[in-house]
Amino acid sequence: MNQASIDVVGIGNAIVDVIARADDAFLERERLVKGTTALIDAERAEALYCLMGPAIEASGGSIANTMAGVASLGGRGAFIGKVRDDVLGKVFCHDLTAQGVSFETPAATAGPPTARCLILVTPDGQRTMNTYLGACAELGPDDIDSDLVCAAQITYLEGYLFDPPLAQQAFRKAAAVAHAAGRKVALSLSDPFCVERHREAFRDLVTGHIDILFANEAEICSLYETGDFTAAAAAVRGLVGIAALTRSAEGSVILAGRAEHPIAAAPVARVVDATGAGDLYAAGFLYGLIRGLPLPNCGAIGSLCAAEIISHLGGRPERKLSELVAAARDAGDWLRLYC
């Protein structure tokens, strides 16, 4: 196996977020389930946008957010995902490459527009997402650059890719290529409803095909159809190399073989917007792994990155994460707990 020339290649939906504040009554009126992601068509996207308050636009996409985080930490990353050759596609491409992430997937020149996710942020800081997949449905196996996947130490796959059928084929191709090259494959379960839609496929994958699994409490519970986190954690233990299970303010739990590492959440003054919390946790965790740090340190860096992202609107880091990590280490505060 050759030395990996990049750290992580992320494969996911290429999405621009449209973020507005909303109250709980709005969610109820529009029958939205707080904290989850709904898939919507173009017509519903149009209607919902009209009902939403003033918004800001910011590049998003779960794994794309993670890749932005990896780059902000100093890691070498690339992204594979599909935009259309339109204004939002250009915005997505600019923001990712300006962050230092390589992004070469050709934009679609026909078909639906670049994907957008209408995000409602409630006063409690929770985000509720409504994704119009648009051009993401055009991502297919041909977009998977095998050389790129072989060159990456870790290939990180977005669970949401199971929604567009062609993308699911791209996902399977990438995983096969990575493993054939002796690389690691990481997976995010993305969303409890996404897990529900593809439960059997995810269970098959998780059973022996995934090296690093990211899931939050709702997702891992959905995968094993239980309301009990401990039971869900017990079910996944041993099936994957490492499972990093996040629990919002309660921090995370890392399972690896028989070991179990509870990780505290990093302190945050006020949760402004939970968008990207899981994505940036994954960024910190993967960055730690790449640098060969012990698992508790990986989790602690993940917590720190998640704390940055939830302290402002949007799912991309506003501050340079490498500086945050260095400052936390120098200050000798909570990072030391795990050193």
Next chain:
Amino acid sequence: MNQASIDVVGIGNAIVDVIARADDAFLERERLVKGTTALIDAERAEALYCLMGPAIEASGGSIANTMAGVASLGGRGAFIGKVRDDVLGKVFCHDLTAQGVSFETPAATAGPPTARCLILVTPDGQRTMNTYLGACAELGPDDIDSDLVCAAQITYLEGYLFDPPLAQQAFRKAAAVAHAAGRKVALSLSDPFCVERHREAFRDLVTGHIDILFANEAEICSLYETGDFTAAAAAVRGLVGIAALTRSAEGSVILAGRAEHPIAAAPVARVVDATGAGDLYAAGFLYGLIRGLPLPNCGAIGSLCAAEIISHLGGRPERKLSELVAAARDAGDWLRLYC
């Protein structure tokens, strides 16, 4: 004169902001003058965007920001400005109307795209703006709805409108219609370089044709070609009904006849982004005037609104300003000083 059915109609450039962080070295390299606005063409906009870091998109435009603020305070407002029928035009229209501002100017169906302003925010919170006017250059006298102007207690004009020649005609028509209907006309000087470009025209206007003038220190000094704020303030005194002159952290000074009211800046924990500070000061001030409050109260509400806007990225309020004002009044803190 009939009762005004709306409070303020704002006429200005319809712009979507593209906001990125940058360091001072970037400004120097690109020969940008911190805190000012440069006009750029499509080619330069493209080149500068490529050089900028990851960005967010948010509706902007000086007077449009003010109108969003007036609506957030509970005032009845309308906006006249020109977008193209493209994605950014739709974003601009959505954000303004979702805020409660009436916006009926027809979008251009041909010609240049919706205007954008590339904003670099330095670590000190200062913003440096680069505006590609695009469709704004299409705003003309025919877009001025005379009935709307007659129905508004105050017509608020953006100094930047002097840059596109047709818009300047629209500006003059609106001012004439408003005064003929016995309404008040307010003007923002917008930017010191804008004043420099149109100094004679602005001096003519300010001499007897403007009821309420907004300017910051650099702008009023540019208008009277002096480096001394006191001299500039003395020069404008008596030429306009009211002059509200802002001085960043040093607050503002309101001149009206022989009276002079110094107003403190409202406290703010950290200046994240100065974008919109003057615009939102104007929103608070105009809202106070409409409600018939004494001038020092108008200034204090302006300061409060400015403090909200500089505490986050972008020039549109994130919190409901009417609630902020109510809270400050109830808390009996600094607002009371002026009551």
